[in-house]
Amino acid sequence: MQEISIKVEEKLYQNRYMVDEGRPHISVKPHTQPTEALASLVKICPAGCYSRTETGQVEVAPDGCLECGTCRIVCAATGDIEWNYPRGGYGILFKFG
């Protein structure tokens, strides 16, 4: 397979957001070892909001969230994350959709 380098952050720069400062709409519940479902989000979140800490936990920075709900559905059974829509008016603002 041809190597393709991509930076999701660069893609997100093109988007418009109204960030609700200090009120993230997604949070990861405290854990020592992430479940398989939670760990998978590091790769499959289309906005790259999830990452691993040095000590192996999964954390989320939902500022660039596209509000698709993938993480919510993948972790519904395990209950690893708390997910809500941003408050009305906040979050992604699609120019084209």
Next chain:
Amino acid sequence: MSETFDAIVIGAGPSGNACAYVLAKSGLNVLQIERGEYSGSKNVQGAILYADALERIIPDFRDDAPLERHIVEQRMWILDDKAHVGGHYRSDAFNEERPNRYTIIRAQFDKWFNRKVREAGALVVCETTVTELIKDGKGKVIGVRTDREDGEVYADVVVMADGVNALVASRSGIKKEVAPETVALAVKEMHFLPQDVIESRFNIGEEEGVVIEVAGSVTVGMVGTAFLYTNKESIAIGIGCLVSDFAEAQVRPAFLLEKFKNHPSIKPLIAGSEVKEYAAHLIPEGGLPAVPQLYGDGWMIVGDAAQFVNAVHREGSNLAMTSGRLAAETIIEAKKAGKPMVASVLAAYKKALDDSFVIKDLHKYRRLPKVLHHNKHFFTDYPRLLSQAAETMLRVDGEDKRSKEKKVTKAFRSTRRLGGLLGDVFNLARAFR
């Protein structure tokens, strides 16, 4: 707000706008609640508009709706890493006075549709997220709670048009949570190019558009499809696969989109374009088995929230608009007859859906999601075999044609064996019957 509305519609996408418009047009007192800054700001689609579904709601929509191009050509491509095989259908018959399908840009189109809803007399409140349903002592839905201060509003009936995640219904316990194998995650980019460049690249006239639907090795073995749609001055390009497959294969969605954009059959079509947006959205793919209970005491579900997508024909917005309209018509009938908005009365909505193309089409393809889920080789082996077969037969290299045919047959038989090939034919034929 202490007043009680005839109906509350949650969400302002195609199903919510259709429902609120029809309700308001009939004179009912309607409140529509949208969490985005405006209708469309949270919505994502390819996007194709199916004229028929909208015509039944707003017959003269062509007068002022923001439409991009009417579609005159459909390309269906099966990709392996280097090639595409496929079929094209292009017809001048699609250049008609009232074209059948258009490309649209959802943020603009939804804004227009929602303006029509307001003009019809509905009260539209944006930047407000509905958090849950309010029920009375007997469990009948009587209103909604929002994230606004004192944000409780009441109505005779609540229509949930809140999209694929259907949070309101699942958090109120009237619908099961969406399962990862019943939704696809699609990522999409908007690529801008001058209008004349698009028209010469796709061999089309000023208003004409092309749709390319793609399956094959671009989804790296996952169940999914990709697409490329021509707008007036932009190209929408995207790819989607089942969420369960993404989770299992651990593929980065943005990587998948990049791989598709770099495919030799796609790359020249978008060369030199400027990307202005990157979006992601879920698409219901579970078909009929994933459709939830659609009505109850004081509530109804429409559109993506009800999983109304025909995954085979890539139709969704028309099912959404039609379900929104049918829900509204059910409410209007009940009001006229002075009946309460209880399950036994709202059941007419389900009956109307059953009699429409919405449920009929979902019923026709009810077996397909399972067949594809258990036969991943449709997305891997067959694209490769088809491409190899075409290349073998087209390359002129001194080998006789019968030997070439034998080579092709042997490749199919050694990959899938005779039993496998027959089984595939049977399963697919049955799933499409």
